[in-house]
Amino acid sequence: MVLSIVPPRESRCHLGVGLNGKCVADEYRPKGTNKSARTECFIYSEMELQFDPDFQFKLAYPETPKSNSSIKTRMRGQWSSKVEFILAVAGQIIGLGNVWRFPYLCYKNGGGVFFIPYVVFLFTCGIPLFLMETALGQYTSQGSVTCWRRICPLFEGLGYGSQVVVLYSSTYYIIILAWAFFYLFSSFSGELPWASCRNWWNTENCVEFDQLEGAQNRSFMENASSPVKEFWERRVLNITGSVNDLGSVRWELALCLLLAWVLCYFCVWKGVKSTGKVVYFTATFPYVMLLVLLIRGLTLPGAINGITFYLYPNPARLADPQVWMDAGTQIFYSYALCIGCLTALGSYNKYNNNCYKDCVYLCLLNSGTSFVAGFAIFSVLGFMAFEQGVDISVVAESAMMPMAQLWSICFFLMIILLGLDSEFVGLESLMTAITDMNPNFFLQGHRRKLFLLAICVVCFLIGLLMVTEGGLYIFQLFDYYSCSGMTILLFAIAQSICIGWFYGADRLYENIVDMIGYRPLKLMKYCWKYITPVVCISTFVFSLVKFTPLKFNNTVEYPWWGYAVGWWFTLSSTLLVPLWMVYAVLATPGTLRQRLHVLCTPSSDLPSTAQRQKETL
Known part of the structure; x- marks a missing residue:
């Protein structure tokens, strides 16, 4: 695997992960980009990599929309x-x-x-x-x-x-x-x-x-x-x-x-x-x-x-x-x-x-x-x-x-x-x-x-x-x-309560709609919640x-x-669920309300769906 930090020719550095010395991001290079301009893979900055370990999976070119999942798939199989x-x-x-x-x-x-x-x-x-x-x-x-x-x-x-x-x-x-x-x-x-x-x-x-x-x-x-x-x-x-x-x-x-x-x-x-x-x-x-x-x-x-x-x-x-x-x-x-x-x-x-x-x-x-x-x-x-x-x-x-x-x-x-x-x-x-x-x-x-x-x-x-x-x-x-x-x-x-009342049964239902392209039986989300x-x-x-x-x-x-x-x-096995909750609340900074908000909020790097975009607007 090759990871290197070099001075960028554009306005900022780019990140890529290469296997056996090859930059995987070259396969997703935007049209018109000179391939010789990048012979290795790059990262944005040491600070970003330090605070976001998942960041290493992002593609070398931020203009490319399909960034996260393609590289992760290559790494996981x-x-x-x-x-x-x-x-x-x-x-x-x-x-x-x-x-x-x-x-x-x-x-x-x-x-x-x-x-x-x-x-x-x-x-x-x-x-x-x-x-x-x-x-x-x-x-x-x-x-x-x-x-x-x-x-x-x-x-x-x-x-x-x-x-x-x-x-x-x-x-x-x-x-x-x-x-x-x-x-x-x-x-x-x-x-x-x-x-x-x-x-x-x-x-x-x-x-x-x-x-x-x-x-x-x-x-x-x-x-x-x-x-x-x-x-x-x-x-x-x-x-x-x-x-x-x-x-x-x-x-x-x-x-x-x-x-x-x-x-x-x-x-x-x-x-x-x-x-x-x-x-x-x-x-x-x-x-x-x-x-x-x-x-x-x-x-x-x-x-x-x-x-x-x-x-x-x-x-x-x-x-x-x-x-x-x-x-x-x-x-x-x-x-x-x-x-x-x-x-x-x-x-x-x-x-x-x-x-x-x-x-x-x-x-x-x-x-x-x-x-x-x-x-x-x-x-x-x-x-x-x-x-x-x-x-x-x-x-x-x-x-x-x-x-x-x-x-x-x-x-x-x-x-x-x-x-x-x-x-x-x-x-x-x-x-x-x-x-x-x-x-x-x-x-x-x-x-x-x-x-x-x-x-x-x-x-x-x-x-x-x-x-x-x-x-x-x-x-x-x-x-x-x-x-x-x-x-x-x-x-x-615990799973049903988490999905039905914290993450949201409607949200998971819309995630599935986004993945398969049509609406499953609505009974599913009522089962998850009630x-x-x-x-x-x-x-x-x-x-x-x-x-x-x-x-x-x-x-x-x-x-x-x-x-x-x-x-x-x-x-x-069973006590790990409440023990983790206690540990997570104690380890998260902020007031109790802020801690619970952080701990109940889904990760920002989850795939975009129409439902999440609507909530953002």
């Missing part, structure tokens, strides 16, 4: 095409929660009737917040921290808090990939190791499902253990009997974890240049696998019974508040809301990208995938119930499909790719937020790659705690407290009332230090 953005977002939001959690919630909460609260939350919270975050990223071309700094500095803590959540989730979510890799490698065998009781880790109580079907002894039934359960507890985890006993590291799982982190690193190490290419495979191949599993499942005997069980409505369940809570929680989890990932991905879009249409299509794709995945899962459950001669609600843990090894490989490969997408896109959003906070430092040389490597190494070392013999206890602490529904709801409430915060506050209060401390397997209580660690996970 940009999606090569809209398809890359769509696939990256789809990879982030469509994960394990769609394939397994949504069908389970349907089964748990009244079958087809669960779609009613789900759709209500989708249109009052899901789509509005999804559009808000994506549009903010596209409008500001910034990650989740500097985005809020430019929109409303008082709420910059939202960015810091959300990235703490991303860091926690990246640390523990990848453990699922390690387990999936272990199962995938175990599938390459003559007989699936969890299909029988003829293995060294099985106990005397191990009973295969065909033997269990013919068993009449009640005490035998109560003590029986399936080969699936024993493979999980005794072969994969070798789980200890106490929370206080972590045991030793499971080296096979540790190697699987290392493999997962290596894959994630190389998916992200070049920023969107690498991420945008990887998602062509990682985001599409799971759909191929899901389609194959769906077709195979529908052809199995008993599949229709499973699908009927999946969709059969129980209207009485609508009166249960927990059903509505589960629907809202599923929307926030499956749409990756309020953790900054959508903002980061949207920031690599072109300014005039139709983010509104993209958001609607992506939301429909997400929910549609969840719905279709239910058919694939419950068709197989119907087959399992048919094979065992029992009702689906009491189906045992296993039954073998024909060509079981092949379907096992396909299934776990799909799980790995779904999880890998969510993991490395979340990691990309974290790196985007960090890089945008200090682009001068991180965009020079290999600093970004080295910092990413440091994050991966630290997270891997922490993750080793979760691949010990007692690691599942730590994993559940991460899962229950670090990314809890209450944390996400608090961020959603409906979404009310729904989120109501859901948060209900979850607070219903909150119960974590118990392992719903039976074993954690020691005091376990709950202390859990609450640290929760408070270390």
Whole structure:
């Protein structure tokens, strides 16, 4: 990078940023300007650069209107095409929660009737917040921290808090990939190791499902253990009997974890240049696998019974508040809301990208995938119930499909790719937020790659705690407290208040109009200002009332230090929002009224819109 101060030939110096010694500003030189007049890049003055770090991104010639965004885009990178953005977002939001959690919630909460609260939350919270975050990223071309700094500095803590959540989730979510890799490698065998009781880790109580079907002894039934359960507890985890006993590291799982982190690193190490290419495979191949599993499942005997069980409505369940809570929680989890990932991905879009249409299509794709995945899962459950001669609600843990090894490989490969997408896109959003906070430092040389490597190494070392013999206890602490529904709801409430009442729902709406060229559904701005915060506050209060401390397997209580660690996970992210507000007010000069005015005023270098020009006049 070349930065130099020289005496100007015109009335004042100019600024440009050049890569590899070339002045990028020459490409935007006004017609008639002698190119030989400038052989390097220039800055206006040391004082301006000192007080305005963003100033270095401005073009060398102030007469040129398209100054700020073009140079910033070159420095940050940009999606090569809209398809890359769509696939990256789809990879982030469509994960394990769609394939397994949504069908389970349907089964748990009244079958087809669960779609009613789900759709209500989708249109009052899901789509509005999804559009808000994506549009903010596209409008500001910034990650989740500097985005809020430019929109409303008082709420910059939202960015810091959300990235703490991303860091926690990246640390523990990848453990699922390690387990999936272990199962995938175990599938390459003559007989699936969890299909029988003829293995060294099985106990005397191990009973295969065909033997269990013919068993009449009640005490035998109560003590029986399936080969699936024993493979999980005794072969994969070798789980200890106490929370206080972590045991030793499971080296096979540790190697699987290392493999997962290596894959994630190389998916992200070049920023969107690498991420945008990887998602062509990682985001599409799971759909191929899901389609194959769906077709195979529908052809199995008993599949229709499973699908009927999946969709059969129980209207009485609508009166249960927990059903509505589960629907809202599923929307926030499956749409990756309020953790900054959508903002980061949207920031690599072109300014005039139709983010509104993209958001609607992506939301429909997400929910549609969840719905279709239910058919694939419950068709197989119907087959399992048919094979065992029992009702689906009491189906045992296993039954073998024909060509079981092949379907096992396909299934776990799909799980790995779904999880890998969510993991490395979340990691990309974290790196985007960090890089945008200090682009001068991180965009020079290999600093970004080295910092990413440091994050991966630290997270891997922490993750080793979760691949010990007692690691599942730590994993559940991460899962229950670090990314809890209450944390996400608090961020959603703060986001809605910031945009609806400080920055202005009308202003963001006009920003979107300026970007896409037409007016989206006006319901969006009413949701940002009124409906979404009310729904989120109501859901948060209900979850607070219903909150119960974590118990392992719903039976074993954690020691005091376990709950202390859990609450640290929760408070270390959520408290950053009010703590930043206090710090910002104290650090800003002037009277209290002047401080609040400065902290609630958007940055002056945001893109011009008709609305802002009208306000200026």
